[in-house]
Amino acid sequence: MEKKHRVLIFRCNEYNPDKIAGIIKEGMEELGVKPFGKILLKPNVVLAHPEVFPHAFTRKEFLDGVISATKARAEGVEEIAVGERSGITIPTRFNFKMAGYLDVIKKHNIKTYYFDEVEQVPFALKRKENLRKNMFFPRPVVESDFLINLPKFKAHPWCRLTLSLKNFIGIQDDRHRLVDHNLFLEHKIADLQEVIQPKFIAIDGITAGQKMMLTPTPFDMGAIVMGTNSCAVDTVGCHMVHVDPKDLIHLRLTSERGFGPMNLEEIHVGGDFPLEEVQEKTRGFEFCMEHIDDYFREDCNLSCTVGTFPETHSPDYCWGGCPGALQEAMHIFKGYYPNVYQEMKKVRYVVGKVEGPLPLDSDEKVIFAGDCTSWEGDIDGEHVRIESSYRPPWKVDEKKTQSNDMLTRNLKPGLVLFKNRKSRYIHLKGCPVSVADHVHYISGLGKIGNPNFDSRLLLDANIAYWQMRFGRFMNRFL
Ligand code: SF4
Structure with missing residues (x-):
């Protein structure tokens, strides 16, 4: 079989910017990569904090090295910029600061695009497989000439692995990012590839992440992976950690659309x-691909009841939505409060279509999570009927989505919890219910601290929020 694609794996055991720059430059030369025009570097900074989330993001030394190599190789440059949209509603500015990016950006005198502050423009999709006809993207993404994708090599509790293809979730702002971030997450990732493909990919696998995406366990992999095709790079990434590429569903879907290979025989793997x-x-x-009802067991005051789900391609579980968001939220709690599983009050989490009585303890609160959830029965002698309001993608208008504004997200749960303070249960709407909302409601019902109001986050995140609002306002006039 003809090996059309090349992927390089290089050894690198330390976060030394000069060493990384040398390796990246060698990789670019070997792959014939010459950046040009508007060059946009897209790292993975889903969440960053040196103490609490030290392994969730592409490291600053890696970014530093890639920028140096890019400058050395580029021709006809109009601009070099770093752009990203972080996760869980926290302003990207906060995470760039926590990741140490600001010094690197200043050192190289390049531009920054916080995707939550720039103009979002529609992009028409044309394939029959697409979930919708339009998606929205930050203007700098659509207008870039040379996108350099810089993922962090991490396991992912919803998708198995996050490499080049999955890193594109961060090219959308929250308002659009959560659309189809549910049973259709894998399809959405495939759709995202249609707006633009990276012309160079370099994965930070020096310290890789295991199990979770926001709070991964570090793994000393000592590798940098490079290539020019996302499918080829992700295929090699799968084999690096013993995953069958067919099990990375977004890779399979993307490859089936002709974006690249998922067969190692079509890829020439080089490097040292x-x-x-x-x-x-x-x-x-x-890895951690466990259903939440198995994952949270004896040693945790959170217990989960999982029902069935409304789409025929995944009736047993929703991998891209609420259950995974709960898992990540619980790991965020653990990062801030290590004994949270035992110290929280009892909470029952119910998701999907559940039938039959819920075996609740007398002091157990109940969260019915997400639009697809339904249940009917008695709680404390009161007849309770939770109805599904789930809508498939074609009934969700991407132009009428919620803003996911951090301030609103921080204030609304307090009001809802206060209004329902005498009730044993609460029904959280959304498809998905975001990680941020899970944090707020678990905190309120489980009577545990709220990381959003922790001193390690509160001041810097709120300053970043107002800077973000100001930046967004000013960008309207540019
Ligand atoms: S409501 Fe939540 S669990 Fe249900 S389909 Fe949507 S994202 Fe999945």
């Missing part, structure tokens, strides 16, 4: 770190 050697090193690499 042989794939077999990487595989030997990653024998113990850990």
